[in-house]
Amino acid sequence: MAAGSPPLPSGKVTIPFYRDTRIIAIIVQIVFAIAVAALLWYLYSNMMNGLRQANLLPTFAFLSVPASFPIAESVIPYDPSMTYGRAFLVGILNTVRVAVIGIILATILGLILGIARLSDNWLLRNVALVYVEIVRNVPLLLQLIFWFSLTRLFPRIQESIDVGGLLYLHNRGVTLAWPQAASDxxxxxxxxxxxxxxxxxxxxxxxxxxxxxxxxxxxxxxxxxxxxxxxxxxxxxxxxxxGAWPVSLSIPELQRFNFVGGVTVTNSFAALLVGLVIYTAVFIGEIVRSGILAVSKGQREAARALGLTPGQTMRLVILPQALRVIIPPLTSQYLNLTKNSSLAVAIAYPDLFYVASTINNQTGQAVPVILMLMASYLSVSLLTSLFMNWYNRRIQLVER
CATH class of the missing domain: 1.10.287 (Helix Hairpins)
Known part of the structure; x- marks a missing residue:
């Protein structure tokens, strides 16, 4: 007679909930979330009590009140009789202007610098190396103050430095020729x-x-x-x-006390833009250099075998492949340039942070102003990241 099988258990053995690691993990997460929420509520209650006692409860009603302070430089029309909301918008547009122009110029300069670092020319390669080592080891704030101080040393406007009749340097800023729309x-x-x-x-x-x-x-x-x-x-x-060009070049002409025609940018804007471009281009150049070195040597040899010149090899073979390595860290540098523009407060350029600080000092509405400030920088950064991530996806290799 065959040996019988052992009897099967009549029911499934269950583990007590206090010994079940899955349940314990859920309980710990719930307790942690409750503790964080309680801490935030405690901090919020204390903040509101303090603001209530100081008669400074948060409100956005001040945005419709006349600002009553001037802004030296504005992309859109503005005067002190306009509202705080308009002043805040001016600050946002001033920051966006610096960020967009700075990103374009820093990318061009960084690309040139990265290629120069790999040049076969000894002088060009070492000049680029010295530039990188000096600029990236000096704090950006110090560089901005240096450039701003340098612009203040320019002669008075009647003795402006003439650069080809299209650019004038003076102690009020920089005046240059600018395209102007005609009637047609x-x-x-x-x-x-x-x-x-x-x-x-x-x-x-x-x-x-x-x-x-x-x-x-x-x-x-x-x-x-x-x-x-x-x-x-x-x-x-x-x-x-x-019978006339639709766009003409407005040439600045020096009158008795000021220039007529062209466009003039202030010392603060010029110093901020130059400082941000020169500083950020160093890091972009190193990113470009590392991206080029990441392309295998066989790609250069194959391009040489096809008869391509060094310039064609770099433009048609190396850079398109290097972009897949360059774009992700390049996004971080674009974001850093945008956020570093807040240092403009040190040289009196009316960027977003400068205008928000003035609004906060006049209204005392620290919480709403800071929230608006954070939301503005966050929005600009997220839009930049979305665009760069989209472009990064477009150039990535697709596995079949």
Whole structure:
């Protein structure tokens, strides 16, 4: 007779909840969340009690009150009779202007610097090395103060330093020639919009063709050239039809006490922009250098075997592959440049932080002003990150 099997248990053995690690983990998380919420509520209650006793309860009603303080430089029209909300908007736009121009110039300078660091020319390579080592080891705030002090040493406006008749340096800032729209500018803009439409249509059609053929392809450069070509044709057509250029260059002319024509930027803006560009370009240059070194040596040898010149090899082979390494850390440098612009308060440039500090001093509404300040910087940073992450996804290799 075969040996019988051991009897099966009549029911499933359960573990007490106080010994079940999964339940214990959930309980610990709940307790921790309650403790954090209680701490935040305690801090909030203390803050509100203190503000209530000081008769400074948070409110955003002050945004509709006249600001009554001037702003030296503004992208949009502003005068002291306008509201605090308008003044805060001026601060945001001033910061965005510095950030956008600074990012473009720092990227160009950083790209040149990164390539120069890898140059075969001994002098160029070592000059770039000295520049990197000096600039990145000096605090940015000190550099901004240096550039601001340097602009204050320029001669008075009647004795401005003339650079080719298009640029003048003086102790009030920098005056330079600037494009100015003419009376027939609107007619030319019709061509510009038409060029944009043609470029978009071409891009969409080409992308559809690439998708149908299941093959990679680049359509953006051709689309951009089409849009630019239509705009250039429209520029000359407008001139021949109306007898005047749609855009003219406004040349500054020195009158008795000031310049007429062109555009003048203040010492603070010039010093801030130069300081941010020179400082940030150092880190961008090192990122570009590391990205180029990350491309395998075989890619250069293959390009040389195809007969490409060193310039073509860098532009067509090395840089497109290096971008996949460059873009992620480059995003951090763009964000750093935007946030570092808050140091403008040290050289009296009316950026977002400078204007917000003035509003806080006049209204006493520290909490709402700080919340608005944080939300503004957060929004600009998130928009920059979203764009760079989108571009990073576009250039990444897609595994099949």
């Amino acid at each position: 500018f609107g007619a030319w803009m019709v061509w510009v919009y038409g060029g944009i439409v043609c470029g978009v249509v071409y891009y969409v059609i080409r992308r559809i063709q690439f998708a149908r053929r299941d093959r990679p392809g680049v359509a953006m450069p051709q689309a951009f050239l089409i849009a630019l070509g239509v705009a250039v044709i429209g520029f000359f057509t407008t001139y021949f039809v109306y």
